[in-house]
Amino acid sequence: MSDVYVMGVDMIKFGRFPDRSVPNIGAEAALMALDDAGLGIQDMQALYCGNLGQASGMVGQRILQEIGQTGMPVVNVANACATGATAFREAWMSIKAGMYDVVLAVGVEQMGKGLLGGAGTGDGIPKEGLLGSGTMPCVFAEAGMEHAKEYGTTFEQFAKISVKNHHHSTMNPKAMYQIETPLDDVMNAEMISYPNTKLMCSVNVDGSAAAVLVSEKKARELGMARAVKVRASAMASDPYTDRDLVMPDVNACTRLAAKDAYEQAGIGPEDVNLVELHDCFATAEMLHYENLGLCKDGEAGKMIDEGHVELGGKVPVNVSGGLLSKGHPLGATGIANIYEICTHLRGEAGKRQVEGAKIGMTHVIGLGTACGIHILEKTS
C-alpha cells in the first residue's frame, strides 16, 4: 500500500459569515488547498466533503458547482465533531486502497450562536432541566468532574487550560479570537455549567479547511519539499462501558483510537512533538492528556500546572488556540487541526512555531461517539 502525503492544506480565518452559503465557505478553503498544492480542481480524482449542519444537502457537489464540475466522485460525510477527520480519513483510505493518486478533502460548517445539545424534546415533555442537562457544556462538565472525583482535579486547573489556549491563539492570525484571558478572567467569567465558565467553552464559528492528499508516486512527481506524510489514520467508536447510556464516554473511544494510531505509526507518545486535540471544553482537554498517553493516568493536572503542554513545553497542546479560541466549526475542525500540524512540520507557523517539530498528532471526538486521530510527519 502506498504511503499517503498531504501535498496542500489550508484553512480560512474562522469567523461569522451569516451572509455566505455553506458551499461558498467550503469552496474558499478548497481553492486555498489546491493553490497550496500547486494543483487545480481538474487534477482531483475524488472529493470527500465533511459537513454536519446540511448533512443531507450534498455540500460537496455544491462546492464543485462553485469551483469546477469535473464529474469526479463526491462523498459527503457526517460524523458529529469528527466529521472533518472522517472526510480526511476517507480520502486517505481511497489512496491506501490504490483507487486514486490525488484527492481533495474539505470540511466546512456554518454555526449559529448559543448552546448545543439538549434541545430535543421528542415525545411528551422536554427533559432538559428535569432529567439533568444534555447541553454540551454540562455533558463535558460531568466528564471533567469524573476526573475530579478520581484525582482531585480542581476548577483552577481546568481554567488554566483555557488561559493557555487563549494565549496561544494570540499568535494565530486565523483564530477567531486573539485575546489574552488571565486566570481571574476565566474563573470569573459567566458560569455556564460548573466547572466550565463561558471562557472554558469552545466558540461557535463558521469556517472551512481543506487538504489535498496524494500517493507517494504523485508526491515524488510533485516534489517532497513541503509534503507531510500521514503516518497513521485511526478511528474508533465507543466500546461498551457501564455508564455510556447516560454519560457519553469520550475516554474509552480516544484510548482505542490512540492505541491503533501509535501502532500504525510505530511510535509512542514520547515521540510526538505537538498535539492538536479536541478541547471543545476546558474539562475535555484535561482528559485527553491521559487518553492520548501524553502523561500517566492521574497526572493531567500536573501537565497543565507545570507548563508541559504550553508552547515551549515538553509537548505543546493546541498551539493554534484550540477550539476554545480558534473556534469550532464542527465539520471543519478535523481538517483545520491537520492544517495546524502540517504548518508546524513545514516550519511555517510563525510566532507560534514549535521548534524542530517532526511528528504531530491530531485528535477529534464526536459525541455519539466517534474518535479520529491522525499522526503526521515532516518529510524533509
Add this chain to the structure above:
Amino acid sequence: MSKPLPVVDYLKIPEKGEPYLEGYRCKKCGATYLGERNVCSKCFARDEMEVIRLSDKGTLHSFAIVYRSFPGIDVPYVSAIVDLEGGGTIKGNLINIEPDPDKIKFSMPVKVTFGDALGRKDKEGNSYLSYFFEPI
C-alpha cells in the same frame, strides 16, 4: 384528575404500590440497560434479557451545576450521574441540596424519589411523573 404519565418509558407506575425504575439485565454478562432491548451491546448475547426493578438507592458518580440552559428552564440546578445499587446508572436532577460544589460530595448516597415533572405538561395537557435524586 387523570393519572400522570411517566416521563420516560423506563419509569413504571403500577396500579398499586410505588413508582419504580425498570431495567433490562443481560443474563449472560450482567450488563444493565434502561429501556427494552433484546440484544446485549456488551457481550452481544441475543434474547438473554430479563426485566428487573432498579434500586431506588445509589451513589453520586459525577455531576455538573447548570447555570445556563434553554429559555424557560430554571437555573441553577444540579445535573447528576448516579450509580444504582445492584447495577444501572441513571442521570437526573439532584434536588434538596444547595447547588454549591463544596456541598456536593462525590460518592454521597442518594435515593431516587418520584414527583410531578416541575409542572410541565404536553400539548394535550397531560401531567407527568418524573424521578429525582435526593441526598439521604
